[in-house]
Amino acid sequence: MKQLFAALLLALTFNSQAMAQSRTVKLRVIQTSDVHGSFFPYDFINSKPKAGTLARVSSYVNDLRKTYKDNVILLENGDILQGQPTCYFYNYINTQARNVAADVVNYMKYDAQAFGNHDVETGHAVYDKWIRELDCPVLGANIIDTKTGKPYVKPYIILNREGVKIAVLGMLTPAIPNWLTENLWSGMKFENMVTSARKWMKIIQEKEKPDVVIGVFHSGKDGGIVTPEYEEDASLRVAKEVPGFDMVLFGHDHTRYNETILNVEGKPVVCLDPANNALNVADAEVTITLNKKKVNGKKQYVVTDKKIVGSLPDVTKCPIDEDFMKAFEPQIAEINKFVSKQIGTFKNTIHSRESFFGSCAFNDFILNLQLQITNADIAFNAPLQFNSTIKAGPIYVGDMFNLYKYENQLYVMRLTGEEIRKHLEMSYDLWVNTMKSPEDHLLLLDTQTKGDQQRLGFKNLSFNFDSAAGIDYEVDVTKPDGEKVKILRMSNGQPFDEKKWYKVAVNSYRGNGGGELLTRGAGIPKDSLDSRIIYRSERDQRYYLMEAIEKMGTVDAKPNNNWKFVPEAWTKPAAQRDYELLFGKKK
Structure with a gap:
């Protein structure tokens, strides 16, 4: 027993030393x-x-x-x-x-x-x-x-x-x-x-x-x-x-x-x-x-x-x-007190999701206010929200964060007609598929991105999908990349000239080169962008949108219908199919 006890004591001592080590x-x-x-x-x-x-x-x-x-x-x-x-x-x-x-x-x-x-x-x-x-x-x-x-x-x-x-x-x-x-x-x-x-x-x-x-x-x-x-x-x-x-x-x-x-x-x-x-x-x-x-x-x-x-x-x-x-x-x-302040009333409900399928009230309302605020000739804007809604009725400060998500400033830039078209070409190349048959997708989708919080089912980032106000144009989705956009005229009926200089309203993200639509798309050197900016707002764009709505009181937002996807025999059924894939059936 003494020998057994001694052996156990030795083992415990050894283990405690090992543990201490x-x-x-x-x-x-x-x-x-x-x-x-x-x-x-x-x-x-x-x-x-x-x-x-x-x-x-x-x-x-x-x-x-x-x-x-x-x-x-x-x-x-x-x-x-x-x-x-x-x-x-x-x-x-x-x-x-x-x-x-x-x-x-x-x-x-x-x-x-x-x-x-x-x-x-x-x-x-x-x-x-x-x-x-x-x-x-x-x-x-x-x-x-x-x-x-x-x-x-x-x-x-x-x-x-x-x-x-x-x-x-x-x-x-x-x-x-x-x-x-x-x-x-x-x-x-x-x-x-x-x-x-x-x-x-x-x-x-x-x-x-x-x-x-x-x-x-x-x-x-x-x-x-x-x-x-x-x-x-x-x-x-x-x-x-x-x-x-x-x-x-x-x-x-x-x-x-x-x-x-x-x-x-x-x-x-x-x-x-x-x-x-x-x-x-x-x-x-x-x-x-x-x-x-x-x-x-x-x-x-x-x-x-x-x-x-x-x-x-x-x-x-x-x-x-x-x-x-x-x-x-x-x-x-x-x-709560800040966001619950009423700033106006909307006559009808508008949805950001409609921006992906053509001229729509949601995106065009922002574009038209950009033109109104800056007195520019043309405006570019992309949907910053994948699926937000401004409901008919009272609109509050909180709703403005659905209407315009980011604290971008508002710029006016000098662009040629050719640069405007090339900017839009890159936007639609990121946005839409080149349709080879009526059964193809209209939009450039990617099943791998369905669940992620940035691409949301698109191949590319939707906040780079710029459309325009101030010009009438068509986007032919059967044409190859770089040849889809055909600008028909200025929306006021005057001719559009690729060699002429225009004043274009954009947000600061885009004006500084964000999304590369102005650099890689329009071909403007990055270090030349600053020299093209002729106006920068002091406050963020949402502030001016809010100010404009307060002045209007009642807002009747309607689509400009100044651009569309063609040929419509292909694009309309394809748009409906892609809409259901992304958002489900229309109610």
Whole structure:
């Protein structure tokens, strides 16, 4: 018995020594991205409950904190400052108050915030104030201050959890100048993401010697705008080509993604994108094994193994955090008061979905107001909402976010007749199929994009499907790309001349090169766009639309019927088929 007891004691001593030589740390890394003002479980635009939102993410994170305590790392990946009246009100109306987007991030105790392109779009006055109001650092290694040559915000942060050192590096898509006028990002430039990541990875590894490296990138998976200098969506490229990242958390493209890829050294990198509107979060469970080893003559714990499992949990079934809601009661009341102000009355109901099939009341109402506000000859506009409705009856401030989604300015540009036609050619090439038979699709659809939040069943992005007012034209879908658009006349009956200069109203996204319709389509060099702009509005386009509706009082929106798809014997039945595929049967 004595021998048995001694053996057991020896085994226990050995095991406890072995345990003392080794320990395990568990972390949970949670990322939100492209929240777009979805803070509260109420849609202030459509006056109805809202799925997901940070009110539910808050309860999800609180549950994790019960188990993981301080080992929950919470990261926000940008595009938080635009999308709901919530944001608009605190960005541009009640500018004296703290921005609600800072209050929400602070309440939830985020560890870091990355910059998104829609955050930059709010302008220096808004985002510089927001940065000052945040309790956590804003990250953007490739956002360079042109005066100092250093990052405009912090490039990375270091977090310590139970002896584990974690580096978080933030970056933003460098395609900002393709969408936004320079005054919004004055004093800043945006570096290629791969180049910037290589530079900062070297600094982080040499200076910080972290155990875990996380990338938080407001840039999509791959593709987007590609120039000789950069790619818009380069997150996977960075993950593959820049060794050192254990995980890359990204966003911007509003498309869920959960894959573990191998980098150029053959090491795994967990890549997660939770898409948009806080319906899902990116959740990485990290298990780290540390063993005691001699380092420079001293025994210390060294990471010997890392296991990371990524997931994209749906938070729409999570309970609403009632404490969160109570904390924001004053802001919610202010926003409700703002959106419920009546500005006019609509005689008839209009639908954005009709914009894809021809001249329609929804898109033409915006085009006509652009012409009226600017006194331009021609106007371009694309449907910014896939399927929104303005109902007959009273129209409120909240409805204006359905009528016009983004905070774009209004521009007037000088374009030749030929450039106008080429601009439209590229738009319709992105938009419609080349029909070879009556049974073909009218629209350029893609079954792979039916569920995603950006293409919504189209092959291309529908916010680049510009149609025009001020000219009468036909789009022959049997003709090859580049030859579909035939401009018949100006809508006032005057002849249209391809050699003549015209004043054209566009939104600032388009006027700055967004969608490449003016550059790749019309053939205008990117660096010449600025010289073509002869008018820039001081306020956003929605503000002027709202002002115009208030002056009109009662609105009778009708289609201009200034353009159509031909041959109609083919296009009308094809339009009906494609309508049912995208939206179901008309009621």
